[in-house]
Amino acid sequence: MGREINHEKDELLELLWHLDESHTLSIEALREHDPTNIFERSLREFSTNGIVNFDGRNVALTESGYEAAKGIVRRHRLAERLMVDVLGRRVEDTEQAACEFEHILAPELVDSICILLGHPKQCPHGSPIPEGGCCNEARSSVESAVVAVTSLKPGTSAKVAFISTRDEDRMYKLLSMGITPGTSVKLHQTAPVLVLEVEQNQIALENSVGSEIRVWRATPGSGRKAS
Amino acid sequence: MTTNCHSSAVMDQVAPTRGIPLVAVVGPANSGKSILFNHLTNSYSVVANYAQTTTRALRKKSSFAGRESLLIDTPGIASLSVTTDDERETRNILLSERPDSLVLCGDATALKRTLVLLAQVKELGIPMVMALNKVDEALKKGVLVDVGKLSIETGVPVCEIAAMRGAGLDKLENTAPQAPSTLSTGVIYSSRIEEMLAGLSSLFPDENRPCRGELLLLLAGDTEIKNSMEVRYGEDQARQFNAFLRKVWLKSSPANLRSAIFNARIAWAERIVEAVTASTTLNMAGFSHRAAAISRHPVFGWPVLIAILWLVFQGVGTVANQIAGVMDGWIAQPFTNAVSSLITMQFINELLVGNYGLLTMGVLNAIITVVPILTVFYLIINVLEDIGYLPNLSVLANRVFRLFGLTGKAVLPYTLGFGCNTMATLTSRMLETKKERIMISFLIALGVPCSAQLGVMLAIMATAPFSALLIVLTSVIATQIICGVALHRMIPSTKKSEFIIELPGFSLPNWKNTLRKTWFRLKDFLVEALPMFVMAAGLMFFLDKTGLLSGIKTLMHPVVTGFLSLPDKITEVFILVLSRREVGAVHFKDIYEAHQVDYYQTVVGLIVITLFIPCISNTMAMIKELGVRWAVGINTSIIAIAFLVGGLVNYLIRMI
Numbered sequence: 001m002g003r004e005i006n007h008e009k010d011e012l013l014e015l016l017w018h019l020d021e022s023h024t025l026s027i028e029a030l031r032e033h034d035p036t037n038i039f040e041r042s043l044r045e046f047s048t049n050g051i052v053n054f055d056g057r058n059v060a061l062t063e064s065g066y067e068a069a070k071g072i073v074r075r076h077r078l079a080e081r082l083m084v085d086v087l088g089r090r091v092e093d094t095e096q097a098a099c100e101f102e103h104i105l106a107p108e109l110v111d112s113i114c115i116l117l118g119h120p121k122q123c124p125h126g127s128p129i130p131e132g133g134c135c136n137e138a139r140s141s142v143e144s145a146v147v148a149v150t151s152l153k154p155g156t157s158a159k160v161a162f163i164s165t166r167d168e169d170r171m172y173k174l175l176s177m178g179i180t181p182g183t184s185v186k187l188h189q190t191a192p193v194l195v196l197e198v199e200q201n202q203i204a205l206e207n208s209v210g211s212e213i214r215v216w217r218a219t220p221g222s223g224r225k226a227s
Numbered sequence: 228m229t230t231n232c233h234s235s236a237v238m239d240q241v242a243p244t245r246g247i248p249l250v251a252v253v254g255p256a257n258s259g260k261s262i263l264f265n266h267l268t269n270s271y272s273v274v275a276n277y278a279q280t281t282t283r284a285l286r287k288k289s290s291f292a293g294r295e296s297l298l299i300d301t302p303g304i305a306s307l308s309v310t311t312d313d314e315r316e317t318r319n320i321l322l323s324e325r326p327d328s329l330v331l332c333g334d335a336t337a338l339k340r341t342l343v344l345l346a347q348v349k350e351l352g353i354p355m356v357m358a359l360n361k362v363d364e365a366l367k368k369g370v371l372v373d374v375g376k377l378s379i380e381t382g383v384p385v386c387e388i389a390a391m392r393g394a395g396l397d398k399l400e401n402t403a404p405q406a407p408s409t410l411s412t413g414v415i416y417s418s419r420i421e422e423m424l425a426g427l428s429s430l431f432p433d434e435n436r437p438c439r440g441e442l443l444l445l446l447a448g449d450t451e452i453k454n455s456m457e458v459r460y461g462e463d464q465a466r467q468f469n470a471f472l473r474k475v476w477l478k479s480s481p482a483n484l485r486s487a488i489f490n491a492r493i494a495w496a497e498r499i500v501e502a503v504t505a506s507t508t509l510n511m512a513g514f515s516h517r518a519a520a521i522s523r524h525p526v527f528g529w530p531v532l533i534a535i536l537w538l539v540f541q542g543v544g545t546v547a548n549q550i551a552g553v554m555d556g557w558i559a560q561p562f563t564n565a566v567s568s569l570i571t572m573q574f575i576n577e578l579l580v581g582n583y584g585l586l587t588m589g590v591l592n593a594i595i596t597v598v599p600i601l602t603v604f605y606l607i608i609n610v611l612e613d614i615g616y617l618p619n620l621s622v623l624a625n626r627v628f629r630l631f632g633l634t635g636k637a638v639l640p641y642t643l644g645f646g647c648n649t650m651a652t653l654t655s656r657m658l659e660t661k662k663e664r665i666m667i668s669f670l671i672a673l674g675v676p677c678s679a680q681l682g683v684m685l686a687i688m689a690t691a692p693f694s695a696l697l698i699v700l701t702s703v704i705a706t707q708i709i710c711g712v713a714l715h716r717m718i719p720s721t722k723k724s725e726f727i728i729e730l731p732g733f734s735l736p737n738w739k740n741t742l743r744k745t746w747f748r749l750k751d752f753l754v755e756a757l758p759m760f761v762m763a764a765g766l767m768f769f770l771d772k773t774g775l776l777s778g779i780k781t782l783m784h785p786v787v788t789g790f791l792s793l794p795d796k797i798t799e800v801f802i803l804v805l806s807r808r809e810v811g812a813v814h815f816k817d818i819y820e821a822h823q824v825d826y827y828q829t830v831v832g833l834i835v836i837t838l839f840i841p842c843i844s845n846t847m848a849m850i851k852e853l854g855v856r857w858a859v860g861i862n863t864s865i866i867a868i869a870f871l872v873g874g875l876v877n878y879l880i881r882m883i
Contacts, residue, residue: 176305191525202730
């Protein structure tokens with residue numbers, strides 16, 4: 001069951017997925033990407049492992065190959081989202097790290113990230129993120145585990161998951177007021193502006209700021225801090 | 228700057244360079260620094276139950292810990308990363324002036340934030356003692372703080388105080404500020420950051436090395452500290468550390484380092500809070516929070532506001548004016564008559580008690596008319612401040628101020644404007660952007676009458692038909708909204724500032740403190756305004772005697788009479804408003820009471836006085852906060868707006 005880490009094969013699988021996604025999967029297209037033709041040897045290997053159907057001329061992903069490729073792409077695009085949304089990186093800076101990520105993330109960890117991000121549908125570049133098991137489960141349990149504090153009902157409490165803002169000053173202002181990941185906040189009122197209680201202190205802030213404060217939904221055992 | 232803060236600097240080593248030791252009181256917002264400062268120096272600076280009451284540092288010589296010292300009260304900060312001018316002042320005091328010792332005023336009800344700040348301030352290596360305030364309030368909220376343990380964990384001596392009551396201060400003075408020892412290093416960062424720090428530190432000469440706090444700021448890409456270091460250490464050294472920083476930043480960005488440093492401090496603070504606090508089930512804070520919640524409720528908040536405004540109107544318009552009437556009958560009239568009969572020399576008689584007499588128009592107007600009004604007004608405002616109403620009002624007001632590109636936070640300077648425009652303009656520095664400061668200064672100068680002026684005007688309107696009040700109020704509010712929105716459109720926004728503000732729970736006003744504060748504010752008024760009243764009277768007397776007054780009246784005739792349909796005598800009011808708004812208003816009241824103006828003229832006159840040019844001291848405040856260009860621009864447009872709106876209303880009401 002253990003996924004062996006083999007970067008080259010992962011890259012090839014990812015390429016196959018991309019071509020398949022854009023309906024241009026053919027040997028010619030593959031040659032364009034890799035004129036050295038080294039891929040053909042890997043393809044034959046894939047073929048014997050049941051990852052692709054390959055007869056020397058036509059190439060197509062098998063069911064299991066499709067799933068494997070989907071996993072890689074999902075990891076890559078979730079990693080991009082993670083870096084942009086949570087770590088506040090610029091989209092163009094994420095490529096290198098996302099490529100590393102896609103090879104090393106364990107499947108359980110991928111789902112945790114997906115839950116943390118609220119089962120995003122698209123990567124920062126706008127391409128669809130393949131769904132995982134957690135997304136289906138989430139759909140049946142209706143909502144994701146991490147939501148904006150604005151979507152809480154007045155009178156309820158929740159723990160802060162992270163602050164998703166591009167404005168550094170605002171981030172430090174919130175942090176220094178005690179709104180830090182792991183702290184419990186209570187929503188007092190939503191109109192005309194939000195009023196939060198943090199450590200016995202009350203803080204008023206506008207909706208636009210509140211929507212950047214993401215909290216764990218207060219359902220027990222909903223994957224809170226997977227560690 | 229020759230202090231080396233890695234050596235355990237003792238006060239005595241540094242003191243001679245400055246004469247007497249410099250002791251700064253610092254701390255997070257609304258932790259009670261100013262009350263503490265007042266107690267330590269036996270002086271008075273205004274305190275209130277909300278953040279950012281102190282917007283500029285206050286210095287006072289006093290004996291501290293048995294030594295003659297210069298104490299500084301500073302605006303509250305959350306960290307050395309600052310966003311507004313008042314916070315920057317505190318940062319500059321800490322970094323550039325380097326006090327010899329610090330009193331960190333901590334807030335037991337917000338212990339984590341206090342400790343996050345302590346962690347950073349401690350890294351500056353200045354001997355420090357913590358005065359932990361509000362321990363009793365924390366207990367009411369169900370949190371018990373172990374002060375002894377806190378002292379051990381932080382490595383800073385901690386004294387429990389209750390600044391409101393002045394308790395625990397003796398002990399504070401006896402606890403000498405302790406230099407940071409090697410035993411308690413404070414926050415230890417990840418090995419990666421510690422290595423960078425060591426590397427950066429080694430670039431500086433042994434005998435004059437920047438302190439850990441400065442190195443951390445430098446590492447996190449703080450440009451201000453970088454510039455000051457370049458000046459302090461010269462080009463060669465600057466080239467070295469800049470090269471080092473560039474190399475470090477290739478691997479991890481300054482923003483990244485900054486957040487790692489910040490998170491480490493938070494984790495440190497959290498660990499200590501966990502260790503030194505115990506929760507009790509006792510919670511008595513419920514009522515104060517519920518009361519505060521009602522005052523900012525989207526529905527119930529408005530009746531509360533209207534009730535308060537009604538109270539102000541009744542208090543100032545009716546109660547204060549009746550007091551003034553009684554004082555006038557019992558004191559002013561007999562006094563004037565006595566002086567009048569005692570002094571027979573015509574010229575002196577007129578100079579003292581004539582139309583523009585120094586005593587009648589100067590001293591008596593200030594004391595008899597203005598003091599009762601101010602007393603009532605300040606009593607109400609001070610109670611509201613001590614309760615902690617204003618920040619809660621900002622929740623309701625946010626949407627209104629958004630019209631002008633401001634946030635609800637602007638409610639604080641705006642309301643202060645009703646006390647004194649000048650003071651309010653000076654507190655505008657608590658707002659984040661220059662645009663916000665311009666907007667609030669403009670709005671205050673344009674349509675917010677100061678308390679004395681407001682009181683006099685309310686007194687006039689209380690006896691005039693009710694429609695006068697409605698027309699004046701509508702015109703002034705409409706003018707403010709239209710001009711405010713227009714100005715907001717005209718000034719490009721550089722950065723949209725967000726509304727984030729701390730709300731204090733309601734606390735019952737302490738009557739002794741409230742009365743004390745009212746007394747100090749009245750005293751300030753008399754000291755500042757009484758000479759202005761007398762000088763204004765003298766000016767009018769001079770203009771009248773030399774015939775200049777009739778000359779100015781002739782000059783202004785086309786505008787005053789032609790355009791506004793006001794009698795020529797109103798020109799006197801306009802001249803007086805320039806020197807101080809309320810002097811003009813009082814003179815207008817005299818004219819009104821002498822029936823020299825009719826209904827229409829009363830309405831137009833009131834509108835023009837309200838909108839008219841800010842007084843000299845407010846103009847000076849604007850120059851100080853915004854620069855000459857903006858001050859001139861704002862004043863010129865306000866004169867134009869005042870006359871245009873006056874003319875328009877004059878035309879409209881005569882049509883109906």
